[in-house]
Amino acid sequence: MSADVRPIAASELPAWLTTLNTGFLTPGTPTESDVAQRAAHSDLARVQGAFDKETGRCVATFRSFAQELTVPGGAAVGSSAVSNVAVLPTHRRQGLLTRMMEVELAAAHARGDVLSTLIAAEYPIYGRYGYGAATVHAEWEVDVARTGLDRSRPAPVDGGRIDLVDAAEVRRVGPALHERLRASRHGMVDRDARWWSLKTGLEQMSHRPYREKMHAVYRDAAGEPAGLAVYQADDHWTDAKTPLNTVQVVDFLAATPQAERALWHFLCSIDWVLKVRTGNRAPDDLLPELLPDARAARPVSAADFLWVRVLDVVRALGARTYEVPGVLVLEVDDPTGPAGGRYRLDAGAGTCTRTEEPAGVRLDVSALGSLYLGDASAVRLAALGRVAELEPGAVALADAVFRTARRAWCPDVF
Numbered sequence: 001m002s003a004d005v006r007p008i009a010a011s012e013l014p015a016w017l018t019t020l021n022t023g024f025l026t027p028g029t030p031t032e033s034d035v036a037q038r039a040a041h042s043d044l045a046r047v048q049g050a051f052d053k054e055t056g057r058c059v060a061t062f063r064s065f066a067q068e069l070t071v072p073g074g075a076a077v078g079s080s081a082v083s084n085v086a087v088l089p090t091h092r093r094q095g096l097l098t099r100m101m102e103v104e105l106a107a108a109h110a111r112g113d114v115l116s117t118l119i120a121a122e123y124p125i126y127g128r129y130g131y132g133a134a135t136v137h138a139e140w141e142v143d144v145a146r147t148g149l150d151r152s153r154p155a156p157v158d159g160g161r162i163d164l165v166d167a168a169e170v171r172r173v174g175p176a177l178h179e180r181l182r183a184s185r186h187g188m189v190d191r192d193a194r195w196w197s198l199k200t201g202l203e204q205m206s207h208r209p210y211r212e213k214m215h216a217v218y219r220d221a222a223g224e225p226a227g228l229a230v231y232q233a234d235d236h237w238t239d240a241k242t243p244l245n246t247v248q249v250v251d252f253l254a255a256t257p258q259a260e261r262a263l264w265h266f267l268c269s270i271d272w273v274l275k276v277r278t279g280n281r282a283p284d285d286l287l288p289e290l291l292p293d294a295r296a297a298r299p300v301s302a303a304d305f306l307w308v309r310v311l312d313v314v315r316a317l318g319a320r321t322y323e324v325p326g327v328l329v330l331e332v333d334d335p336t337g338p339a340g341g342r343y344r345l346d347a348g349a350g351t352c353t354r355t356e357e358p359a360g361v362r363l364d365v366s367a368l369g370s371l372y373l374g375d376a377s378a379v380r381l382a383a384l385g386r387v388a389e390l391e392p393g394a395v396a397l398a399d400a401v402f403r404t405a406r407r408a409w410c411p412d413v414f
């Protein structure tokens with residue numbers, strides 16, 4: 001079976017969406033509204049399809065869009081975000097993803113994108129294309145009876161307050177709060193207006209019907225919104241009519257530790273609620289130790305989340321800051337992409353240039369992607385055989401230079 005890979009025409013969107021839904025095991029013919037929304041929010045030049053040469057059927061989907069990724073130090077770096085990758089089960093393992101990815105990475109490089117980013121459905125798929133796992137998704141389940149928090153006094157003690165608000169208020173205060181947090185937390189990506197519309201039910205796709213949520217906003221003593229928790233509960237009771245509810249947090253943004261403390265205390269104090277599941281948190285989240293009994297928060301997930309592929313090493317390494325000074329020469333291998341070469345990183349000056357100097361470390365571009373946001377350890381990658389030390393001490397220096405005090409966190413699936 002052979003197939004043509006090319007950008008799709010607007011008239012092909014319904015077939016493309018059907019293939020995407022089937023590939024993601026959410027069968028369903030798209031509605032007119034689904035198609036209209038996609039048309040309004042997609043740059044069709046960046047929407048690829050593969051079409052079976054015999055049947056003409058759309059058998060694979062791939063899309064990219066412009067994204068900003070916050071890197072250590074707070075700069076927002078331009079990335080080509082890859083999403084909606086699916087190949088029909090009848091056409092898998094025939095090289096279609098590889099062909100679509102080659103088109104995408106060449107186009108991203110030609111556009112001048114510094115990085116490419118994605119959330120991998122499965123771990124083994126994207127390393128071969130130069131992506132490296134760059135952030136960790138952590139989730140805890142809190143046994144609220146064990147927390148030691150005083151549930152009878154859930155109000156903030158710092159002069160702030162918590163207000164329960166509707167979705168319209170979330171659309172008013174959420175974007176600015178997110179922008180404030182994004183400017184200081186590496187690993188976060190921008191959210192456009194449609195993100196807030198979809199997450200608050202203003203728009204919805206038929207295969208993912210919106211279920212109304214509850215929203216708590218923390219305002220500091222000056223009345224400024226500094227935190228937002230979006231959550232739902234499962235309405236679960238025992239036969240003996242005792243409550244067994246679990247609160248599932250679906251979005252939690254806290255711009256200050258005070259907001260973080262106040263919102264977790266609030267969520268752990270709601271009557272009928274025995275458990276709070278945190279949703280996607282940073283692996284170094286404050287939560288466990290915000291509780292008098294930290295063990296009340298049981299880790300339930302710790303897995304790779306955002307994957308980063310460096311396209312332009314000079315601009316990528318020059319965009320982030322480094323917590324310790326040091327000069328490191330890296331030899332980057334990128335046989336199928338544009339990032340290969342030798343680079344001199346001056347972490348103190350925050351500059352990166354191409355160089356002919358001898359390299360201290362040699363690494364594959366996917367290992368560079370893992371190091372980029374400061375979450376991976378160069379020493380650990382060396383132990384795994386993914387970073388080679390060419391000069392004594394260079395791996396330890398790379399470890400110290402790339403790591404960040406707080407860990408990278410990407411709250412969003414895209």
Ligand SMILES: CC(=O)SCCNC(=O)CCNC(=O)[C@H](O)C(C)(C)COP(=O)(O)OP(=O)(O)OC[C@H]1O[C@@H](n2cnc3c(N)ncnc32)[C@H](O)[C@@H]1OP(=O)(O)O
Nearest residue numbers: 082083084085086087092093094095096097098118121124
């Ligand atoms: C960013 C996102 O959208 S993530 C969502 C990704 N989509 C999904 O997981 C949906 C279900 N899966 C699929 O649609 C497909 O299997 C895809 C998209 C993952 C892969 O598409 P394919 O066209 O089959 O990949 P392709 O044939 O180009 O494979 C290239 C290589 O990757 C390997 N590979 C592909 N998918 C997988 C996988 N899921 N697990 C392990 N290896 C894989 C292939 O074996 C092949 O290896 P080889 O070069 O050594 O032979």
